[in-house]
Amino acid sequence: MVKDMDLTQPLPYIGISLIKIIWSVVAFIVGWIVAKIIVSVFRKGLDKTTLPEILKDFLSNAIYALLLVAVLLIAVSLLGVNVGSVVIGLSAVIGLVLGFGLQDTMTNLAAGFWIALMRPFDKEDVITTNGLTGKVSNIGVMSTELTTPDNKVIFISNKDIWGSPIINYTRQPIRRVDVNVGVAYGTKLDEAIQIAIDFMKNHPLVLNDPSPAVVITELADSSINLQLRAWVKTEDYWTVMNDLLKGIYEVYTEKGIEIPFPQLDVHLKQ
Template sequence: MDILNTTTVPLSDITLEKVVLAAIIAVIGWIVVRVLISAFTKALSRASNLPGLVLEFLVRFFAILLYVVLVLVVLATLGMDVSSVVLGLSAVIGLILGFGLQDTITNLAAGVWVAAIRPIDKGEFVEVNGISGTVTAVGIMATELLKADNTYITIPNSLVWGSPVINSSRMDTRRVEVKVRIAYDSDLNLAIRVATDLMAAHEAVLSSPGPAVVVTELGESSIHLALRAWTKTPDAGRVKGDLTRDIVGMFKEAGVEIPLPQMDVHLNGTE
């Protein structure tokens, strides 16, 4: 009589023969898994230019899958019914994928709409969800922006499609606005003439529509003015910077005061 076939593990129907066979399969399987992982890693590295993070993720996913298969084979060798385990794992994996792919599918659908409608395009300066930058790529899953400080931003397409998009590059011309305050005792008409002449003299400011100066607010201690000038879109940043810088000197020469913020404090004397 074969001792291995007749001797069983206490409180179970597993024979020692099955235990030995499962142990041998586990050792051999572990070696095979390590070889397969190494071969998969080398093949993937040679055959693609995937980023290191993506490569590491794929290798780990492949390794986990192989180890799960190995565990199921060992359990089946011991005589256990692994069908329920497989069904349970399938349900868990399906649930995880369902939740995990929900955002992926949303971003994919949004990417299709962004590509079709084109609210933004490569090379345009836009503001999306409060983030401003130049569009460097519009992918099927995400949009990539390069900010003015050379910061690289990746925005999911669902946010691009689901948020207001301010496109500062789409039109050929833009209106720039420079806000400035003057004192109440300054000559308002003189300030308007000086600001208008400053804008008209700038070589990048368009004559049609012509530049304008408007009173936007009567503040507590100053009159608020807005210098509005039209220019070609590529010149907008330079024009705004020049006007902001030069209006200070022009007002100073003309005797127009730019006041500092003031606060009147009244103290009631007590005896």
Template sequence: MGNGLLSQNIPYTELFVSDLVFAIAVLLAGFIFARILISLFNKGLKKTHLPGLVIEFLSRFLSILLYVLVILAFAGALGFAVGSVFLGLSAVIGLILGFGMQDTLTNLTAGIWIATLRPIDKDDYVTINGMFGKVEAVGMMATEILTPDNQFITIPNQLVWGSAVINDTRMPIRRARVDVGVSYDTDLDKAIQVAFDVMKNNSMVLDDPAPAVITSELGDSSVNLQLRAWANNEDVWTVKWDITSEIFKAYRKEGIEIPYPQMDVHLDKEG
């Protein structure tokens, strides 16, 4: 009965059920084989110590190539002339490129340059066109970043390559800056010394370069200080948060006022 079912003709086609079953088997086997090849390819690339971004880029390129070959094999198993299918795919790709060839080729070329010259790398924290996040991957056409609040952003490669990129993780150390205002009645030397003590008591603040405190501005309601502390890149945000908290506690303990913004309103009586 099973052989009888397999030998039945599929309505409105010249295919038999056995042809369809064989084609589906080819498709599934092809996808499994492609995934195995991609996995082996990735493992081989990791042994070369290539940057993660380059490995990701090459892996995606190979994936697209293999999946196209699997689709062609599936079409061939169904009895279609593979050459005709290939020409059809080429026509579709040509049509897509015809509508946006310039942008497509520009994004592709930019992706190659990004993966090769690596102004950014996988897991770097970057700001691109005002968008901040961690680099997840550079694809054939777009760069993917993940924001700290878990928003996934896709940026065309041409915008990445053609824009100023701020890379927060490229350098081994960075400077944390904390701004704080003190009252005009404050002993400024004392306020500066307390700020120095706060930074020196933080174990993650580096001695070289040395921390610094500058008077950054004479504001409307306060004398504004800026605390500058150098730290290892992975510690810089923790240092910033710790210093912000500790300077508030230290100034309160020492009786140093951090004033609120104030506005003087004068009312004139008429008559």
């Protein structure tokens, strides 16, 4: 029965021969493999350039998507379908999609392109956007992926990122560490400030240029508030922050400088 089957005869209901279906499937599989190879070679070429990782990823994903569309059209053409009519049909579908309010897809694509081109952040940068903070682990054509310090993964649509303020904590090579501390009224301020400056200068990760500084930020209800300002390499920020918070308390305690807690004096009149 199988030997007598004519592969060139159209199948019932669909009007397409089995041989055309076989060739179409084979073409799609081969095309998919070739697209993978082309994108891999393209990515290796990009890796030799000075383009940022975020732009390399975006371009690679965009080329891969275009190649898959081309492969799909070739596979459809092997079925004997007029590719021109398919393209027109796809255009109509896209028009309907946009008309039904799903234009966010195109907006996300455009936003992803501008993010990759303008580079407000790169891979591995730590950013805050839309009230969310994390390290950029990936940027896709539709969304950007952030990893939080406690290892949660956040996906944010590109249009939400592009339309919102972005704080990049790691773009610059150095950052300033600000540590607030209060001293009691009656403290010799010049002495307290000099002790804090000497303490920061002795820290091995604090930079000498710009030099450390201490400023008075407020005459509060229970204390005179000082702010220690130390410049460090960006990668050392949290280490120095922790060291200064712990160290200034220990140094002031050792030198007899009081760090007061909030208090309220109540006077009763009889």
